[in-house]
Amino acid sequence: MYALLVWFTLTQSVAAKPPTTKALEQRIERFLALDARVSTEYQERCSIARELAEIEVPDEKAEKTWRERLAKLLPKSAARLERESGRHFLWPEDKKGSSGKGLYLVGGATKKPKGLLIGLHGGGVGSGDAESARAELESVAQAFDLVGIFPEVLEKTERGWTDSGTEEFVVDLIEAAIRTWGLDRDRVYLSGHSMGGYGSWMLGAHHADLVAAIAPSAGAPTPVMNSAGSVIDVSWGVIPNLRNVRVRIYQSDNDLNVPPAANRIAAQKLGEARERWGGFDFEYWEVPGRAHELPPGGMRALFEKVADARREPRPTKLVWQPALEWKRQFYWLAWDVPRKHALVEAELDVRANAVHVRCDQDPKGLAVLVDDELLDLDRELLVTLEGREVFRGKPRRSLATLLESGARNDARSTYSARIELAP
Numbered sequence: 001m002y003a004l005l006v007w008f009t010l011t012q013s014v015a016a017k018p019p020t021t022k023a024l025e026q027r028i029e030r031f032l033a034l035d036a037r038v039s040t041e042y043q044e045r046c047s048i049a050r051e052l053a054e055i056e057v058p059d060e061k062a063e064k065t066w067r068e069r070l071a072k073l074l075p076k077s078a079a080r081l082e083r084e085s086g087r088h089f090l091w092p093e094d095k096k097g098s099s100g101k102g103l104y105l106v107g108g109a110t111k112k113p114k115g116l117l118i119g120l121h122g123g124g125v126g127s128g129d130a131e132s133a134r135a136e137l138e139s140v141a142q143a144f145d146l147v148g149i150f151p152e153v154l155e156k157t158e159r160g161w162t163d164s165g166t167e168e169f170v171v172d173l174i175e176a177a178i179r180t181w182g183l184d185r186d187r188v189y190l191s192g193h194s195m196g197g198y199g200s201w202m203l204g205a206h207h208a209d210l211v212a213a214i215a216p217s218a219g220a221p222t223p224v225m226n227s228a229g230s231v232i233d234v235s236w237g238v239i240p241n242l243r244n245v246r247v248r249i250y251q252s253d254n255d256l257n258v259p260p261a262a263n264r265i266a267a268q269k270l271g272e273a274r275e276r277w278g279g280f281d282f283e284y285w286e287v288p289g290r291a292h293e294l295p296p297g298g299m300r301a302l303f304e305k306v307a308d309a310r311r312e313p314r315p316t317k318l319v320w321q322p323a324l325e326w327k328r329q330f331y332w333l334a335w336d337v338p339r340k341h342a343l344v345e346a347e348l349d350v351r352a353n354a355v356h357v358r359c360d361q362d363p364k365g366l367a368v369l370v371d372d373e374l375l376d377l378d379r380e381l382l383v384t385l386e387g388r389e390v391f392r393g394k395p396r397r398s399l400a401t402l403l404e405s406g407a408r409n410d411a412r413s414t415y416s417a418r419i420e421l422a423p
Contacts, residue, residue: 108141108148115187122194161199237323
């Protein structure tokens with residue numbers, strides 16, 4: 001911890017009185033322990049970040065030291081999962097007698113897994129359980145040397161995977177599984193049948209920066225209907241976000257439970273997005289006459305289409321349509337208060353050491369995150385918004401930016417400098 005205080009002291013003015021090593025460590029640990037998805041805790045995080053904003057990180061060597069130290073300061077109490085196969089709760093029954101909450105099943109390659117398969121179950125109002133997803137996908141996880149985590153929605157509703165805190169629960173499971181088994185962050189996959197297919201679509205799109213691929217089966221994103229009852233689009237916050245994620249979609253042409261219209265339009269929109277922005281590695285697999293059954297060859301036949309996919313954590317081009325107020329970082333973009341329905345397009349020009357951003361709504365609070373791997377911070381950096389220059393110079397590395405982007409302990413999503421597009 002001594003090195004932290006040394007760097008702090010070297011980067012402060014003579015008039016500033018540096019905090020003690022213990023005080024600095026306590027503030028960092030407090031920040032890392034807070035849940036940014038809870039409004040009051042997020043406000044406290046912002047307050048701590050402001051305190052630490054003046055702690056400059058002078059160069060790449062100093063940045064490396066801070067990264068190493070911050071990783072060690074991540075809360076020791078951070079959740080980990082049970083390693084053995086079986087039924088478990090993320091929030092177990094406590095001594096006061098409260099029942100366990102956050103049921104998940106563990107299966108697949110639990111000894112030395114190479115990645116993570118989140119298997120999402122089907123169901124609806126009052127129905128659906130994690131056992132069905134395990135039955136469909138545990139052998140798939142085993143075959144591809146993946147640990148399988150099969151959560152159960154917190155409330156059994158029609159859109160259970162995005163209701164009632166379940167989305168946060170699944171994200172927490174992903175992080176806890178990575179922490180528990182030391183998994184490769186670039187090998188996280190979402191798959192499921194029926195409502196589990198819906199969950200794969202929606203969670204995979206909302207958190208595209210966390211996953212390598214999604215493989216939805218007989219489940220579609222929420223459709224948008226016209227006055228005549230025809231499907232004309234799918235829910236916002238889905239298609240644009242999937243530019244850098246592999247997508248493989250299964251559908252039967254005579255499925256009465258999940259008719260093909262929504263998945264057909266989703267595939268059409270993916271094609272249109274590919275024409276507009278490039279990227280979008282997708283395949284739509286429709287077969288005749290299987291109703292609401294699993295794909296021919298089972299879920300393994302579908303998953304084989306994504307098994308070799310790897311996450312692209314730092315794409316040179318990305319598109320973001322925010323859907324969640326608590327999802328404030330998406331790849332190398334950050335937004336203090338993400339505007340739902342907004343459409344952000346961002347592209348790196350590595351040769352010119354530049355970033356170009358477009359946003360169709362008020363970009364207040366929107367920022368670009370950079371470090372020496374993404375661009376050269378020792379050269380002049382240009383950032384434009386809607387073709388207009390908003391920054392030109394050498395970005396300032398700071399502890400606050402490292403802390404805010406690195407709180408998940410994902411090195412490829414941790415950045416040292418933040419450039420505001422609309423201060």
